[in-house]
Amino acid sequence: MNLIRLRRCIGAALLTLVAPLAAHAADLTVSAAASLTNAFKELGPAFEAQNPGTTVVFNFAASDALLAQIAKGAPVDVFASADQDAMDRADAQKLLAAGSRRNFVGNTLVMIVPSDSALGLKTPADLQKAAVKRVAIGNPASVPVGRYTKASLEAATLWAAVEPKAVMAQSVRQALDYVARGEVEAGFVYATDAAIMKDKVKVVAIVPTTSAITYPIAAINAGPNPDAARKFIDFVLTPAAQAVLARYGFGRP
């Protein structure tokens, strides 16, 4: 290959690296809690249809992990968290756009077992049985469902008995996966997550939580697309979007 062709090839290769960067002017980046994955993936195209020219980019993970990214300057427009704690910390770090925070759905905490479980577990108190070796719980340090679980178990004075058996999950979906694979005897997830894997897990108990589970959503101060951010938050509160969320099992905020 002579030098001219080589230069042209290199130039073309460099262009393909740079070109995608120019096309993202109308992106809306939404960082949402893992439990919102399925519902938000359905709402994304609906929002795009109502707002042509905007592409919704989702980033799903445990709420604290998302907060850590935003705090370090990730270009996020909207943050939807699974508990008030993570959003309060975002507020304390002055990350939120003033007046944009809203509660938009509620959820319930449930205890699940693999669908072929023969242990006959009926309540969290049954986790004290010797036959229960491992329990999937979200890591309370970084996952809201873990915090709700720990608070509930502490209130029922079961945490000391369950903690040694706990396998800490990185997100509520990982806890769900552990139970679905049968690697643990029981786990704690949201009712909406259990519904996603109806065939692999069964709900044995609804766990009362010390505080109501409500999900807040807010726009991020330094987000690149603040107009679309506000529109998305308004969209999520419309009856049509709320109906979609209700279909996945989310409750009113």
Add this chain to the structure above:
Amino acid sequence: MDAPVWITLALTLKVAGWATAINLVLGVAAGWLLARRRFIGRELVDAVLTLPLVLPPTVMGYYLLVVIGKRGWLGHWLQQSFGINLIFSWQGAVVAATIVAFPLVLKSARAAFESVDPQLEQAARVLGLNEWAVFFRVSVPMAWPGILAGTLLVFARSLGEFGATLMVAGSIPGRTQTLSIAVYEAVQAGQDDTANFLVAITSITCIAVLLAAGRLAPAGRAR
């Protein structure tokens, strides 16, 4: 709930140490076989054994989860026959690290054995040594620098193994939470001080390993 750093460090070294020891034996054996024995499908075997190096660690983690998990064929058999469950145990972390790092020593060992002059081995046979003696007294010492380099790579890779280990062994402080997973957890939880400390410990450990390795096989020594 977090384990003290020293326990995490000891666990990480334990997992990496076991993975390195197992890989040294397996890698040298497989490397010698591929270098010195001709058989049909030799290159195919080499390619398959090198696969863990090319596949993303999460893919390896998924395969392992499916095979050695409670519902996998190997995991189910282990559970029924021996009551062993590798998932969420440090032994599972060793399995993950071993498989992911195996190609590193395989490639190095094979190349090292291929660079040993076969005439030297023939001379040893002529002089009356049996095959084991030829292997341990001629082949291995001559191939040693290459094998050692591969072993160091395996140790370094096992120290830093994250994706497959997280999927198979989980993140249980004190039992399966290695240093790289502990750093990830600390960053996720916004605990920057802990993360900084863990990263510093990991870096110092790696530098110490490299320095020790440099003394075992000084580069550029004439042979």
